[in-house]
Amino acid sequence: MQLIPCPWCGPREEAEFHYGGQAHVAYPEDPSALTDEEWARYVFFRENPSGPFAERWSHNAGCRRWFNAVRDTRTHDLLAVYRVGEPMPEVTA
Amino acid sequence: MTVSPLAAWSDRLAALAPVLDAAEVPFRSQLTVRVSDPDAIAAMGSTLGVGFPSAACTFTSGTGPCGDVEVLWLGPDEFLVTAPPDQQVTIEEVLRGALGTAWGSVVDTSAQRTTVVLQGPRVRDVLAHGCSVDLHPASAPRGTCVQTLLARTGIVLQVTGDDRVTVLVRSSFAGYLAAWLVDACTEYLAVP
Missing domain, CATH: 3.30.1360.120 (Probable tRNA modification gtpase trme; domain 1)
Known part of the structure; x- marks a missing residue:
């Protein structure tokens, strides 16, 4: 089974983790000012790149903390993990 | 019974x-402690007589006023204090006192x-x-x-x-x- 390196607990099996979708999706500054289309774009529209993708993961069975990971969607390799609030590191796929 | x-x-x-x-x-006494303030963590540790673990995925143990106590690291701001049975009320009061006005919580999770x-x-x-x-x-x-x-x-x-x-x-x-x-x-x- 693939090991995912939790920034707190170290490498653990993938079964301990929960996937949380794309990272760095900022909440709108003034939600009430958004049109329906803009709101739908914020709620439903996500990137779907072929290559490195910044995602949120939760270490459900361990420290139960959310963190961010850069995963190559072509190979399922985790290129980097970093804690919430830290900037996305430079990665080379 | x-x-x-x-x-x-x-x-x-x-x-x-x-x-x-x-x-x-x-029936071990267990208390979940959520606290991130370093001063409050140090105060709680000195009150228990057992310093809280500073490294991830470790635990500390020792004997203090509440008996043999272990403090387990559960997360960056989360700890589990375990002690012999029937100590939960005492430890809860002691830890709440040490927490003072800092942000945090002490909850009896013995069951x-x-x-x-x-x-x-x-x-x-x-x-x-x-x-x-x-x-x-x-x-x-x-x-x-x-x-x-x-x-x-x-x-x-x-x-x-x-x-x-x-x-x-x-x-x-x-x-x-x-x-x-x-x-x-x-x-x-x-x-x-």
């Missing part, structure tokens, strides 16, 4: 000897988990049947405390000695875990 979660399993767990000395230590102590030369082999964490002494020395899955059940695992671990398991999963342990030990038991 209060019945511990593994009371019905004591005979079957005892029958695992000498492969594994497995026994429930029921949430029960404690199983496993000891024996085969303890790592048996756990390896259902736990992917490397428990070799080189990577999990005494003082290690990991939260992980054992046979798909969430556990807190403390390495308390060379061949000795303490497993904290949710009360409702304890029977399942005991059944799994008995099954995992089968191949090491002498054929009758």
Whole structure:
């Protein structure tokens, strides 16, 4: 089974983790000012790149903390993990 | 009369000897502490007489005014304080006093988990049947405390000695875990 390196607990099996979708999706500054289309774009529209993708993961069975990971969607390799609030590191796929 | 979660399993767990000395230590006092302020953490540690663990995936133990106390790292701002039975009210008051006005919480979670102590030369082999964490002494020395899955059940695992671990398991999963342990030990038991 693939090991995912939790920034707190170290490498653990993938079964301990929960996937949380794309990272760095900022909440709108003034939600009430958004049109329906803009709101739908914020709620439903996500990137779907072929290559490195910044995602949120939760270490459900361990420290139960959310963190961010850069995963190559072509190979399922985790290129980097970093804690919430830290900037996305430079990665080379 | 209060019945511990593994009371019905004591005979079957005892029958695992000498492969594994497995026994429930029921009704331990357990308190979940959420606090991130370093001063409050230090104050709580000095009040208990046991410093809170500073490194991830470790635990500290010692004896203080509340008896033999262990403090387990559960997360960057989350700890579990465990102590002998019937200490939860005292410790809750002591820790709340030490917390003062800092942000945090102290919650009695004694009923949430029960404690199983496993000891024996085969303890790592048996756990390896259902736990992917490397428990070799080189990577999990005494003082290690990991939260992980054992046979798909969430556990807190403390390495308390060379061949000795303490497993904290949710009360409702304890029977399942005991059944799994008995099954995992089968191949090491002498054929009758």
